[in-house]
Amino acid sequence: FYFYSAPPSFKEEMLRGKRVIVTGASSGIGEQMAYHLARMETHLLLTARTEAKLQKVVEQCLELGAASARYISGSMEDPSFPEVVVREAENTWGGLDMLILNHIGHSTFNYFDGNVGHIRKLLETNFLSYVAMTTSALPMLKESEGSIVVVSSLAGKVGSPFAASYSATKFALDGFFSSLRHEFIMDKVNVSITLCILGYINTESAVRAISHVIRDKPAPKEECALEIVKAGFLRQRELHYPPWVVGTAVLLRDIAPEFLDSSIRSSYRVENLKRT
Numbered sequence: 001f002y003f004y005s006a007p008p009s010f011k012e013e014m015l016r017g018k019r020v021i022v023t024g025a026s027s028g029i030g031e032q033m034a035y036h037l038a039r040m041e042t043h044l045l046l047t048a049r050t051e052a053k054l055q056k057v058v059e060q061c062l063e064l065g066a067a068s069a070r071y072i073s074g075s076m077e078d079p080s081f082p083e084v085v086v087r088e089a090e091n092t093w094g095g096l097d098m099l100i101l102n103h104i105g106h107s108t109f110n111y112f113d114g115n116v117g118h119i120r121k122l123l124e125t126n127f128l129s130y131v132a133m134t135t136s137a138l139p140m141l142k143e144s145e146g147s148i149v150v151v152s153s154l155a156g157k158v159g160s161p162f163a164a165s166y167s168a169t170k171f172a173l174d175g176f177f178s179s180l181r182h183e184f185i186m187d188k189v190n191v192s193i194t195l196c197i198l199g200y201i202n203t204e205s206a207v208r209a210i211s212h213v214i215r216d217k218p219a220p221k222e223e224c225a226l227e228i229v230k231a232g233f234l235r236q237r238e239l240h241y242p243p244w245v246v247g248t249a250v251l252l253r254d255i256a257p258e259f260l261d262s263s264i265r266s267s268y269r270v271e272n273l274k275r276t
């Protein structure tokens with residue numbers, strides 16, 4: 001708990017004037033992070049596919065006090081788009097302090113149906129685009145001694161049923177970014193990497209996908225978003241949110257894996273899943 005929760009020393013004014021990219025900012029946790037960052041008077045570049053939603057989020061950010069806010073729309077399924085977003089930040093600000101990687105492509109919550117093509121696409125959106133954005137942004141982040149925030153999931157630490165493709169992309173993030181963190185430290189690159197391990201959060205898409213199968217009450221997206229921003233700014237190695245649920249699962253994974261697996265399986269209302 002000591003290592004993974006943000007210490008109370010965080011002050012909102014610490015982020016004033018910082019230049020931040022938030023991906024997947026048109027809804028859910030990304031949208032809420034944009035609002036927190038706007039209140040903290042940062043410069044924001046938001047991205048997602050849906051222009052109409054981004055426009056509204058940008059307007060709201062300006063009302064909340066963002067130093068500046070703009071958006072660029074496009075799909076992270078397109079391998080050229082990650083670099084386009086980073087160039088936009090470079091052309092607008094000439095630098096970057098924080099890169100928040102949060103978007104995900106659509107996946108269904110169900111038995112794996114053998115669709116390998118879907119996993120390929122999802123790896124492009126959920127994993128390779130994170131790597132590509134990091135690669136393009138790194139010169140600016142080295143210059144500012146900035147931060148990379150990677151939004152992952154409990155499904156990227158612990159295997160669970162009905163999310164095989166999604167889970168694969170999240171485990172890949174842990175492998176890549178944990179390796180990169182070592183290299184940064186060994187090479188004296190002062191860019192922090194914060195991996196955010198989230199449990200069930202009450203965003204519209206998550207509730208729509210699983211509320212008929214999982215009984216647990218989801219945690220609030222507003223608080224989750226604030227914890228992510230704080231952890232990134234404080235250069236924490238990992239964030240576990242909600243701390244108790246995620247912390248317990250990660251601990252049990254190492255000391256009692258069979259017990260954890262069987263309690264995961266028994267927490268699902270499998271009878272409510274319609275096989276596709």
Ligand SMILES: NC(=O)C1=CN([C@@H]2O[C@H](COP(=O)(O)OP(=O)(O)OC[C@H]3O[C@@H](n4cnc5c(N)ncnc54)[C@H](OP(=O)(O)O)[C@@H]3O)[C@@H](O)[C@H]2O)C=CC1
Pocket residue numbers: 023024025026027028029030047048049050051053074075076077101102103104105106125151152153154198199200201202203204205206
């Ligand atoms: N909610 C939860 O329970 C949990 C969420 N997480 C993680 O939190 C993060 C945010 O999740 P959440 O807020 O629930 O998700 P949402 O579905 O609310 O938001 C996803 C965002 O990604 C964008 N997006 C979708 N497809 C693409 C694409 N092809 N290219 C670019 N952007 C795209 C969406 O906008 P648009 O459609 O306009 O492109 C939207 O802005 C994810 O990384 C997720 O894995 C982790 C654990 C639990």
Ligand SMILES: C[C@H](CCC(=O)O)[C@H]1CC[C@H]2[C@@H]3C(=O)C[C@@H]4C[C@H](O)CC[C@]4(C)[C@H]3CC[C@]12C
Pocket residue numbers: 105106107108109153154155156158159160163166198199200201205206207209210
């Ligand atoms: C299937 C959802 C995506 C829906 C969409 O694409 O529109 C998933 C998005 C977030 C997932 C949850 C998550 O990451 C936290 C938990 C991890 C556990 O290992 C499995 C249950 C989760 C609640 C998981 C369920 C699928 C998502 C909602």
